[in-house]
Amino acid sequence: MDFGLATGSLAQRRTGCIVVGVYERRQLSPSALDLDAASGHALASVLARGDLEGEPGTTLLLHDVAHLACERVLLVGLGRECDFRESRYLTALASAVKALRTTGTAEATLCLPELHVGARDAAWKIEQALIAVMDGTYRFDQLKSKPPAAGHALRKVAFHVADGPDATAGEAAIGRGLAIAAGIVLAKDLGNMPGNLCTPVYLADRARELGSRHGFEVRILEREDLEQLGMGGFLAVARGSRQPPKLIVMEYRGGAGDARPVVLVGKGITFDTGGLCIKPAAAMDEMKFDMCGAASVFGALHAAALMKLPLHVVGIVPATENMPDGNAIKPGDVVTTMSGQTVEILDTDSEGRLVLCDALTYAEKYDPAAVVDVATLTGSIASALGDVASGLFSSSDALARELLAAGDRAWDRAWRMPLWDDYQEALKSNFADFPNVGSGDICADCAVTAACFLSRFTSRYPWAHLDVAGTVSRGGADKGATGRPVALLAHFLVGRAEGNAGR
Template sequence: MDFSIKIIDAKSTSTAHKALKTACIVVGVFEKNKLSTIAAGLDKQGVVAAALKSGDISGKPGSSLLLRGITDIAAERILLVGLGEETNSVSEKNYQSAIQAAARNLAILGAGDALIALPAVKDRDVSWSIRTTVIAFRESIFRADGLKSKKETSPTGVKKVAIAVTTDDSALAKTALTQSVALANGMDLTKELGNLPPNICTPTYLATTAKTIADNYKMGAEILDRKQIQALKMGSFLSVTNGTAEPPKFIVLKHNGGKAKDAPVVLVGKGITFDSGGISLKPGVGMDEMKYDMGGAASVLGTMRAIGEMKLKLNVYAIIPTCENMPSGTATRPGDIVTSMSGQTIEILNTDAEGRLILCDALTYAERFNPAAVVDVATLTGACVTSLGHHNSGLFTRHDDAHDKLAAELLAAGKQTGDTAWRMPIEEAYNEQLKSNFADMANIGGPAGGSITAACFLERFTKKYTWAHLDIAGTAWKSGPAKGSTGRPVPLLTTFLINRAG
């Protein structure tokens, strides 16, 4: 799908759209028979007003109606979408409902192109509307049937979408469009990786994907194998790989878009390509969804692809420890004690708490880059889903000025994109639950505050830099009829980095 910007004279926005030749123009209407300014400018024949009065469209958010053959305008069709109650500006939620309705309709419409001409959104600039529009349309055409022997019939919908903006917004809009398409491409990569079965999306597959990103966007790439990982003394990471024949990989990607002297932002992604739980075997029901346990790695790779495409002027490094967690005669056992790269020893009480075991060594490895900030991303705990459901990712950082600032940046990026996070506590009291009689720490702290004690475990390996942890167990994928990867938190991470570069 091709996207473009259509610049309209700000002084004549209400009537300029009449002369625009397009197969379909999308305009908004409100409840109680109210027309948006642009809809009113197109309605000299009274057809739109009549449709509202007849009840053919209610104006409620997400409602829609297609009109054809209206004289006195250049567009072949008008697609009306509901925006809710009439106010000075449209709410984010109502705009999203409207643009999603437009995307659904245009995906099956026999038209080659369309023009989106919706009102401004309350407290948001044009870049927000453009990003929301691009993501909604790309989501509407995303397919997950690549491995089916008989593909579902592809809808023959609109292939070109133009977004109308005023002259004053033209420069910002063009930048926003470039960034939004790159973001959508990154989200698609994340969803594709997440949806692949674990017999295809192995650690080696993730490493190959990273190399492809590096080649396409002129990044540096290092792929460490088992012997190199052993040489680094990553005993915690390697303990997770003991039960599988699939070789582990330690992936490092370097996007040097900033100044050579600038410290990089480091993203660390958990890459468990299948998590059986190991000896602490998971229940069989829903275990197939443990292919999504590499959601952190997938989102970091999607983010790197996005910033590579937009040539972001910032130094960003990605670190991805990736392996399987499987049971076998050689698998790590509950009660085993391992030594991490940092030298700290860990008593493994539950082999299903494996994500933190691979992340802790990656977080220690990150020290060598003297990072400006480190953000790790992981489908880490079911406890986070219990706490926050599927709406917010869990955000954990220390509580001081530097970490409060990093948390504020990440939370703001989430609010900008609708890819939201919620800050959770890290306090010394929770560390009591990680005490071990036999090692420096245990890898679990019991069921109480499980997502917090997991973050406290990781925090012990991040003392030398500013760090945040995103638990995306509730947001990286959906279950049930809508089963599939969501592409989150690529919007949050990418926008966080764009804001830093800006």
């Protein structure tokens, strides 16, 4: 897909389709007004017939409008102008891309970034528009025996802007948006790959490919290495699988040689049956998405390298399957983690925290400036926040503010959850230092307790945990990985890089 900027007269622009907005009560957006005037009020005449009232997400395609050089004009409903905010803007973009895909146009000019969206600037609107186009045209069809014919697929999109500052900001936004969109696509592809293909070995190979492409270091730690490091939590989960576990370490060095890195840790359970505490059969196929935390780390590193961020970033992915087997861990087993702390395993389906705790201890070797782990850790976070926001837990108020601000800039939002000492009371064991799930009346087994468990392995650095179980995938007719929270992580890294400029 090619993206660029367009300036000048819309009426004289030769393109397959021009996309403009219409507010409720048939109020035309600025570009729609320009086209309407140039066409002898053809747009207003069509709207007067009642074919489009301007409700959010509705569309109307016009062909061969008089006195316009374009082949088509797509009108997109925006709702009431006073209610037009970020979510409505994204709805309009998604509707526009969906409608464009049903036409034969190979190129389009998008005028929606001209719309007033709260306090958002032109760069934000163009970046979001680019990512929306990439999202709306994404298809995972590489495993189909007969992939759909490309036909007249959309290949080129221009964003119409005014000359001057908006054009300058737009160029930078396109570069950043392309990098983030590429990271999102990578995360989607990894998440959508089935568990028989996307194994720990497959992830390790993809990491090597990524390192080779961008020139950063990749190290793969094998079972013997994990045993020497004493990663008892990680190895316990891996015991039930015939697939060898891999600790994947990717190190992007874009900053000063002595800069302390930002470490991203992604849960890489390539398929989660629940182990001996086996999950219900219904929707178990979606457990291939349990490695989407790892996928987002891959995507964020890909985006950082494409943007050439002046930053030192380390990605750590503990990758394994969680399977039932004669050698699998059992409820009641006690394991010793890399930190030396012992854990009583009460629920083998709460395995993500067992692989993450050893990866978080391993992160200490980098003397990190900050560590952010990303994991599909608990179903309860989806019950609390749905698919709108990821759950954010942090031991550092400053780091939490950074991530919340990054999520707002990316419109890949997170919501901070409590990590109070009171909740630690749920983690008590008669046979080990603590169990892997809570007990008692205080949030017995929820997203908060899971975060409290991880916090016991993160005392040596600023740390945050993103529970993304509700946001990384969707079910139903649109089943698939979403690529979240790559955009949040990418903006977090951009913010860190800008803060480190000149240091």
